[in-house]
Amino acid sequence: MKKILLMSVVALSLVGASGCSNNSNSTNNSSVKSSKTVQKKHWDKKKDQKLAKEMDKYSKKKSQTYTKYDGKNKLSTSANRIYPDAFKKDTFKLNGKKISIGWSPQGEHHYDYDVLAIYNHDLTKDGQHKTFLFCWHNQKPIVLVDESGKGNVVNLHVSQDKSLNGSFSNIMYGENI
Numbered sequence: 001m002k003k004i005l006l007m008s009v010v011a012l013s014l015v016g017a018s019g020c021s022n023n024s025n026s027t028n029n030s031s032v033k034s035s036k037t038v039q040k041k042h043w044d045k046k047k048d049q050k051l052a053k054e055m056d057k058y059s060k061k062k063s064q065t066y067t068k069y070d071g072k073n074k075l076s077t078s079a080n081r082i083y084p085d086a087f088k089k090d091t092f093k094l095n096g097k098k099i100s101i102g103w104s105p106q107g108e109h110h111y112d113y114d115v116l117a118i119y120n121h122d123l124t125k126d127g128q129h130k131t132f133l134f135c136w137h138n139q140k141p142i143v144l145v146d147e148s149g150k151g152n153v154v155n156l157h158v159s160q161d162k163s164l165n166g167s168f169s170n171i172m173y174g175e176n177i
Helices: 002-035 045-062 085-089 162-172
Strands: 091-094 101-103 113-122 129-137 140-146 153-158
Touching: 045 113, 045 162, 085 101, 129 162, 140 162
Parallel strands: 091 153, 101 113
Antiparallel strands: 113 129, 129 140, 140 153
């Protein structure tokens, strides 16, 4: 009887140990899977096309022509600012504070302000322009505006255009516009 009892305890111990072993393997496998993070891209061709349509409507409403930075050919403003080179060459400020900003065509979190799209309208040949920088900042869409004159300091401000801001937010969050 003692032998049977002893063998039962040993058998249960082995079964329990192998069960723990299997559980730890499955835990290890799941932790390996969860540690692999996929970097989410916030901008894609479809969103870019939606923004292009919205900017077309916006330009007609304002009776202005906006030139889009296409990701290949540099975009020059009448203030002699050339995008996207300006992000590396010039100092960008928002509300008087220097910011980290740059061209990030899929919103890969390279900067505090990842610029997803750029649209420019030159008002005059002497440097007056309005350049919209459509950005991803702190997990939120934000439209910054460059109306700075010539020089290496670019003083940005947040767009106050509710229609444009709303359209960009809707595009970023995947809502129908």
